[in-house]
Amino acid sequence: MLTLPADVTAALTAPLAGLDAELAARFPGDPGTSQPVHTCYVPADQVTATIAEDWAAAARAAFDAHAGEPSDLAAATGVPAALAGRVHAHVRRVLAGSPVADLRVDLEDGYGVRADAEEDAVAVAAAEALRAAAAAGGLPASYGLRPKSLDAAVRARGLRSLDLFLTALTADGGATAPPGLVVTLPKVSAPAQVSVFGDILAELEGRLGLAPIPLEVQVETPSAVLALPALVAAGRPRLRGLHVGTYDYSAALGVSAEHQAGDHPSVELATALMQLAAAETGVRVADGSCNLLPVGDRAAVHAGWRRHAELIRRAWMRGLYQGWDLHPAQLVSRHATVAACLLAGLPPALARLSRWAGTAAGPDDDPSAAFSPPATRVSGSPGPVVDEPATARALAGHVRRALDAGLLDDTHLATAGLTGETITRLSTAGDSPQH
Known part of the structure; x- marks a missing residue:
């Protein structure tokens, strides 16, 4: 049973409404456009x-x-x-x-x-x-x-x-x-x-x-x-x-x-x-x-x-x-x-994002294999690296830059169980700490 009724919580947090709007305006997150190198x-x-x-x-x-x-x-x-x-x-x-x-x-x-x-x-x-x-x-x-x-x-x-x-x-x-x-x-x-x-x-x-x-x-x-x-x-x-x-x-x-x-x-x-x-x-x-x-x-x-x-x-x-x-x-x-x-960062980025998105490859189907030289395998569950939402956003940003550079395409993403839409969603404003 809750101690604070919903109306009490709402009344106490009401002063934050204006701040919410201000923070959303000041910190919209990454624009999602390609950045020139x-x-x-x-x-x-x-x-x-x-x-x-x-x-x-x-x-x-x-x-x-x-x-x-x-x-x-x-x-x-x-x-x-x-x-x-x-x-x-x-x-x-x-x-x-x-x-x-x-x-x-x-x-x-x-x-x-x-x-x-x-x-x-x-x-x-x-x-x-x-x-x-x-x-x-x-x-x-x-x-x-x-x-x-x-x-x-x-x-x-x-x-x-x-x-x-x-x-x-x-x-x-x-x-x-x-x-x-x-x-x-x-x-x-x-x-x-x-x-x-x-x-x-x-x-x-x-x-x-x-x-x-x-x-x-x-x-x-x-x-x-x-x-x-x-x-x-x-x-x-x-x-x-x-x-x-x-x-x-x-x-x-x-x-x-x-x-x-x-x-x-x-x-x-x-x-x-x-x-x-x-x-x-x-x-x-x-x-x-x-x-x-x-x-x-x-x-x-x-x-x-x-x-x-x-x-x-x-x-x-x-x-x-x-x-x-x-x-x-x-x-x-x-x-x-x-x-x-x-290229050096792609194998771990794809594998970690694959696991994060819930589409980790099996032990005989490593998504990083297409990007040899082999890297330490991080796909699968639970994996040696504990990632947070902010880390997933950074990993997706790396993959997005590789896509922009023409070093990666949708076929390679599919090998890792990922899509362009997933990469865009994870790397842009909707996943910023202010949202």
Whole structure:
């Protein structure tokens, strides 16, 4: 028999009704959309209608010259020998298709300060190039602009370029912009800058007939790190991502140039705080770039790939599944390392999810077998690992990323007694702690 009558419990918990709504609004969980594994930053004056294919062609040339055999790629990127063949084939396949997942036209640090007339022309030309790329089917699924910041010294210049770019992107009688547009606001120092930038975007959207443009904020100042919860709140509802600015941020802390990198403790602390502020909000966090480019002779290219791969593996271990790429040859190490991370984790993820979903394979039917090399078997009941709902959500997220990368399909899922619907349900908002 209950001690508290239902009406008493209802009366005592009634004050939480407003909080329930607030928490549901603030923490909607993962948006359930594919996250690009990288953002490729290209100086605006280098953007052409064939920029994505130009990057792909340059990446293929580097791959063929310096990673012709699986053992070459494994040696250069640290891919386990047991996975080298499949990773090599995957990279070749990706490079032959559309290896640029997200493209950002850069009018900030990668472009620099030019004469006003020159930047005006470049902003318009870049937008027209992207429209031409879209018409030819060569525009990545996600693309956009990084203008200059709202710092007083460059504010007017940055907003003028933003206006010119968006106006040119929607030219020809009010044609809408190609889908996938996003704008990145760099060097944010205070939440008010995010709010004002959102108001400016809204004004441009209204005048140009644009749908709401997603916003990414670059976190590269100490004041931004200290104000992260307020930055996230100021960016709602259009805020989609927080991207760390590795070099500006570490330099602001006094870190010497030789030690500025994504795995420096100060940068890792910043990204951890970004993850904390963005957790369950639907805002995704992205790692920064590797400034050791894979250029030069074979030894230099391999050194660049090795360092890039180290940073990507470190980021993935920390739950950062997107980073910046600055050079076409980095597409090789990006896609190789991502594939290796995903393939290495697939056997246990599939087996544990199989058990979690109540469809564990029998002792002679291990779902991980299709993804050799063999891993410690965790399917069956009770199994050596005790999983909780949150763990199942993380496992499903790994499987979903493998599906997005083309490393897994419905047939492989069926082998594990799983379906795409199950993976989506377990990995998205309905399973978040707030729901």
